[in-house]
Amino acid sequence: xxxxxxxxxxxxxxxxxxxxxxxxxxxxxxxxxxxxxxxxxxxxxxxxxxxxxxxxxxxxxxxxxxxxxxxxxxxxxxxxxxxxxxxxxxxxxxxxxxxxxxxxxxxxxxxxxxxxxxxxxxxxxxxxxxxxxxxxxxxxxxxxxxxxxxxxxxxxxxxxxxxxxxxxxxxxxxxxxxxxxxxxxxxxxxxxxxxxxxxxxxxxxxxxxxxxxxxxxxxxxxxxxxxxxxxxxxxxxxxxxxxxxxxxxxxxxxxxxxxxxxxxxxxxxxxxxxxxxxxxxxxxxxxxxxxxxxxxxxxxxxxxxxxxxxxxxxxxxxxxxxxxxxxxxxxxxxxxxxxxxx
Numbered sequence: 001x002x003x004x005x006x007x008x009x010x011x012x013x014x015x016x017x018x019x020x021x022x023x024x025x026x027x028x029x030x031x032x033x034x035x036x037x038x039x040x041x042x043x044x045x046x047x048x049x050x051x052x053x054x055x056x057x058x059x060x061x062x063x064x065x066x067x068x069x070x071x072x073x074x075x076x077x078x079x080x081x082x083x084x085x086x087x088x089x090x091x092x093x094x095x096x097x098x099x100x101x102x103x104x105x106x107x108x109x110x111x112x113x114x115x116x117x118x119x120x121x122x123x124x125x126x127x128x129x130x131x132x133x134x135x136x137x138x139x140x141x142x143x144x145x146x147x148x149x150x151x152x153x154x155x156x157x158x159x160x161x162x163x164x165x166x167x168x169x170x171x172x173x174x175x176x177x178x179x180x181x182x183x184x185x186x187x188x189x190x191x192x193x194x195x196x197x198x199x200x201x202x203x204x205x206x207x208x209x210x211x212x213x214x215x216x217x218x219x220x221x222x223x224x225x226x227x228x229x230x231x232x233x234x235x236x237x238x239x240x241x242x243x244x245x246x247x248x249x250x251x252x253x254x255x256x257x258x259x260x261x262x263x264x265x266x267x268x269x270x271x272x273x274x275x276x277x278x279x280x281x282x283x284x285x286x287x288x289x290x291x292x293x294x295x296x297x298x299x300x301x302x303x304x305x306x307x308x309x310x311x312x313x314x315x316x317x318x319x320x321x322x323x324x325x326x327x328x329x330x331x332x333x334x335x336x337x338x339x340x341x342x
Contacts, residue, residue, distance in 0.1 A: 010043030014128055015153035018104070018168055033163040044138055045163070046156040051134070054305045055158060057225070058180050059135045061302040064229035066112035066137035071295035076287045082118040085175065088329045088336040089202055092123050095171070095338065099126075102151070103170040106130045108159050108191055108203075109177025113141035116173055117148060124150045130169075134158055160190040169194045174203040176299075176334070179307040185317045192321035195341040201323055204336045208308040209277070210263035216280050220301050232302050233294065239301075240294040243282030246272035277332055311335050 011021075019033060030039045030048060037048045051059070065071075072078075089095075096103055103126060107116040110131035120127060129152040131141045138154045145152040155162065159174075159181055172191055181187040184205055192201060208214065220239075224232045251271040258266045264278050272284050283296040300306070311330050314337060318325055323339035330336075 011040070011045075012128070012151060012153050014104075014151075015130070018165070019163060020165070034165070036157070036161055036163045038157075038163060042139065042142075044142060044154045044156055047158065047161070047163075049158070049161065051158050052182055054182055055134060057304045061135075061229050061232075062111060062133070062137055062180075063135035064233070065295065065298060065302070066114075066135070066140050068233075068291070068295060069112070069140065071289075071291040072112070072114050074289070074292060076285075077292055078114075078118055080285070081115050082121070085115055085119045088204065088331075089119065089338060090327060092120055095200055095202075096123050096126055103127045104130065104168070105171045105173060106132060106162075106164070106169045106191075106194065107141075108132055108162075108172050108174040109134070109180070110141045110154075111135075111137045111177075113144050115175040116141075117144055117150075119173070119175075121148065124148060127151070129153070130155070130164075132157055132159060132162055160187055162191075162194065164194050166193045167196050169199060170196060171200040171202065174201075176204050176206075178203055179205045179309070180303050180305045182305060184307050184309055185313075185320075188317045188321050188323075192323060192341060197341060199341045200326075201318075201321075201339045201341065202337070204334050205314060206306065206308040207330065207332065207334045208310055209332070212262060212279055213277065213281070214308070217301070217306075220280075221304065221306060224302055225304055229302065233298055236294055236298045236301060237290070239280065239282050240290060240297050242280075243272060243276070243284040243293060243297070244290065246275055246282065247284030247286065309335070 025040045028039055028041055030037055038045050039048055105127045110116050110133050113131055129145060129150050131138055131152060132155040136156060138156045142154045172195060178184045178187040195201060227235060249271060252268055253271055253274060254268045255264060255266050275282055281297060281300050283293050314335050318339050322342050324342055325337055325339045327338040
């Protein structure tokens with residue numbers, strides 16, 4: 001009795017087959033799948049299971065952020081994220097050459113599919129896209145992928161409890177998300193079993209910064225926990241304006257020698273970038289609007305779960321998950337990995 005889902009619910013045939021859905025589903029009807037209670041709502045499978053308090057806060061913060069569409073949909077924003085993702089992951093065409101059958105790709109923590117859509121846009125005709133997010137940002141992602149003509153399905157679920165069969169996914173893409181779960185290591189170990197043998201796990205996680213920046217990050221993040229997302233967005237604007245002011249000064253300073261205590265290297269650096277890397281995340285990009293810059297700062301400070309890790313830790317976690325690292329890009333901001341499941 002497979003695939004008896006009402007067509008108006010807008011779930012692709014291949015997705016119902018992947019999940020082995022056996023019941024005809026009405027909108028908002030609950031059902032169990034792989035020990036997860038779900039309901040179908042507006043063409044999205046949504047988990048009704050209880051999540052941790054930290055993940056509830058994550059759901060609220062990112063649901064709010066990704067509905068601020070004016071803060072990330074400009075041409076400048078989309079061109080920047082495509083360039084940055086290609087630089088770190090290498091162009092998708094290398095990892096996903098043309099073949100007879102489409103690749104099944106899970107965008108784990110898709111948000112509004114901001115990075116996922118830009119990265120995979122050149123090969124949308126080669127993939128079946130599954131967008132999964134803990135927040136209702138999946139509704140924004142669904143609209144954007146439909147507009148792009150992608151073959152896509154969506155779930156609103158905790159990434160560590162997805163109702164997908166093991167060994168069913170060709171590639172997992174998770175850009176800047178795993179550190180927002182209750183455990184970065186736990187998220188990697190939970191997602192890796194979903195991959196087929198030889199499947200790719202592509203992810204980016206935050207890297208630990210110097211002591212002043214780490215202190216400031218935690219201090220501001222703690223302050224924001226008592227605010228609603230709307231209040232936090234407005235409060236963040238003062239930091240964003242500071243970054244804009246520093247950026248527009250366009251001043252270069254020279255650090256004469258390495259400061260070991262503060263993990264600050266010697267050399268010439270722009271004053272705004274010095275603040276950004278060593279004192280306070282106050283993003284600046286001349287072609288961005290204030291809202292676009294505020295979006296990036298809010299993304300950093302608002303979620304309670306925002307773990308930072310070292311490259312060494314990430315390598316150990318990949319080994320634990322049975323993943324062989326094919327490509328690694330370590331920058332001051334974070335760690336990008338492309339790994340293959342053995």
